[in-house]
Amino acid sequence: MFWMFKEWFWLERFWLPPTIKWSDLEDHDGLVFVKPSHLYVTIPYAFLLLIIRRVFEKFVASPLAKSFGIKETVRKVTPNTVLENFFKHSTRQPLQTDIYGLAKKCNLTERQVERWFRSRRNQERPSRLKKFQEACWRFAFYLMITVAGIAFLYDKPWLYDLWEVWNGYPKQPLLPSQYWYYILEMSFYWSLLFRLGFDVKRKDFLAHIIHHLAAISLMSFSWCANYIRSGTLVMIVHDVADIWLESAKMFSYAGWTQTCNTLFFIFSTIFFISRLIVFPFWILYCTLILPMYHLEPFFSYIFLNLQLMILQVLHLYWGYYILKMLNRCIFMKSIQDVRSDDEDYEEEEEEEEEEATKGKDMDCLKNGLGAERHLIPNGQHGH
Numbered sequence: 001m002f003w004m005f006k007e008w009f010w011l012e013r014f015w016l017p018p019t020i021k022w023s024d025l026e027d028h029d030g031l032v033f034v035k036p037s038h039l040y041v042t043i044p045y046a047f048l049l050l051i052i053r054r055v056f057e058k059f060v061a062s063p064l065a066k067s068f069g070i071k072e073t074v075r076k077v078t079p080n081t082v083l084e085n086f087f088k089h090s091t092r093q094p095l096q097t098d099i100y101g102l103a104k105k106c107n108l109t110e111r112q113v114e115r116w117f118r119s120r121r122n123q124e125r126p127s128r129l130k131k132f133q134e135a136c137w138r139f140a141f142y143l144m145i146t147v148a149g150i151a152f153l154y155d156k157p158w159l160y161d162l163w164e165v166w167n168g169y170p171k172q173p174l175l176p177s178q179y180w181y182y183i184l185e186m187s188f189y190w191s192l193l194f195r196l197g198f199d200v201k202r203k204d205f206l207a208h209i210i211h212h213l214a215a216i217s218l219m220s221f222s223w224c225a226n227y228i229r230s231g232t233l234v235m236i237v238h239d240v241a242d243i244w245l246e247s248a249k250m251f252s253y254a255g256w257t258q259t260c261n262t263l264f265f266i267f268s269t270i271f272f273i274s275r276l277i278v279f280p281f282w283i284l285y286c287t288l289i290l291p292m293y294h295l296e297p298f299f300s301y302i303f304l305n306l307q308l309m310i311l312q313v314l315h316l317y318w319g320y321y322i323l324k325m326l327n328r329c330i331f332m333k334s335i336q337d338v339r340s341d342d343e344d345y346e347e348e349e350e351e352e353e354e355e356a357t358k359g360k361d362m363d364c365l366k367n368g369l370g371a372e373r374h375l376i377p378n379g380q381h382g383h
Contacts, residue, residue, distance in 0.1 A: 015225045017295050020170055025226065031173040036224045042183055046190035053137050053191070061136035065129050068254035072129045077119045082106050087120050132253040139246035141188055142239055148184070149236040152177035158229045162286045165233070166294050170226040178228050182219060185235055189215045211314055218307045225300040230287050234308070237279055241270040261329055268322050275315040284308055 012021055025033040065071075082105055086094065094102065094117060096110075103110045158164035193212045222231040244267035251260040288305050295301070 014299050016170055016300065017298050024171060033171075034174050034223055034226050034228060038179070038183075039186065039220055039223060042186040042190055045183060045187035046194060049141075049187055049191040050194065053195075056137055056140065057133040060140075061133040062129070064136060065132045065254075068132075068256075070129050070132050070254055072127055077123055078116065080106060080116060083113065083116050083120070087117065092117070092121055128253045132250060135246045135249035135253065139243060139250060142242040142246060145181075145184060145188070146236070146239045146243055149181060149232070149239060152181050153232060153236060156229075156232075159233070162282070162290060165229045165286055166291055169291075169294065172226060172229065174228065178232060181232055181235065182223060182228070185239075186216060186219050189219075214307060214310055214314070218304075218311065221300070221307065222304065225304070227287075227300075227304060230283070233286070234279075234283055237274050237283060241267055241274050244270060264325070264329065268326055271322060272319065275312075276319060279315065280312055284312070 010022075016022070027033060083102060086098070086102060090098075094113075099110050099113045099117075102108075103113045106113070108116075153159045156164075158167075189212050193209075193216070196209060196212070218234070219231060222228065222234075244263055248260050248263035248267055251263060284305070287308060291301055
């Protein structure tokens with residue numbers, strides 16, 4: 001059964017243009033052609049990247065975070081057996097009726113119960129240090145792979161002339177630079193997929209899963225069907241913007257607001273140019289229109305462009321989030337990742353600051369001082 005499925009799956013009509021056989025892509029005369037078996041190595045390389053990431057976070061990202069003043073914070077919560085059992089076995093977000101009943105049972109005010117649940121939820125959220133480490137690792141990889149991609153592509157004719165993408169297709173030999181560009185990129189996305197359950201979770205968690213699977217599927221398919229030249233163009237267009245996003249996140253977690261805003265504006269500009277202009281009007285034109293001058297439509301041509309269009313839909317989805325963040329930056333003078341789930345944490349910080357201010361004011365009043373620490377005449381505390 002398995003062998004029958006394998007034979008059906010690798011039928012030439014699914015992968016290659018009509019009249020082309022797998023035997024036409026056998027290595028010969030010193031020329032090497034792509035083989036699906038090449039991709040097996042991406043899985044062990046992904047685990048190797050996870051090890052490298054662990055070392056990088058410990059010996060590079062953590063000291064860098066410390067130099068920025070970012071420390072591991074321990075969020076303490078007052079022990080309460082009743083509330084803890086409700087939190088673990090019922091819900092993390094109690095309704096108002098639940099809060100009322102829990103307050104009576106624990107002899108607390110409803111406000112205290114609300115704050116306990118908010119603090120308990122925040123206790124399980126990732127710290128700024130963890131977020132900084134994650135962003136720092138991604139920044140380092142995207143910087144490396146972008147520099148490598150430019151080095152691999154700058155002297156290739158298809159970077160400047162899209163017709164060269166299809167010149168001689170599919171009998172195009174594999175270059176060593178193309179091999180390593182693909183293998184490193186795919187291994188990285190596998191490593192991100194393996195870490196999704198442990199990395200910082202945001203509101204677009206499902207979109208991230210779809211994006212990583214789509215990226216791996218697209219790279220795997222383009223490799224097996226020998227769409228290597230167009231594939232390298234797709235990768236460089238995507239990588240060039242991600243450096244700026246991850247660097248903006250790093251400075252955001254470090255509290256460098258102005259630097260974060262500047263980097264985010266740079267990222268937004270590059271994102272909209274590369275993903276919403278270059279990708280649809282250059283890449284999709286190359287993969288959707290130009291092949292028709294050389295070939296008749298066939299299955300892998302249709303499937304490739306279907307995946308690229310799904311990718312473009314994701315670009316529009318993230319473009320919407322970016323516009324929301326830009327709107328927040330322009331009108332509220334600060335950038336917060338609208339995908340983040342840190343609202344409870346921010347509310348708690350605001351409450352703590354407010355209570356601290358009230359506490360200081362009460363101390364001042366007890367000592368006959370106003371909020372600005374000026375003396376108050378006797379009998380005028382109520383004014």
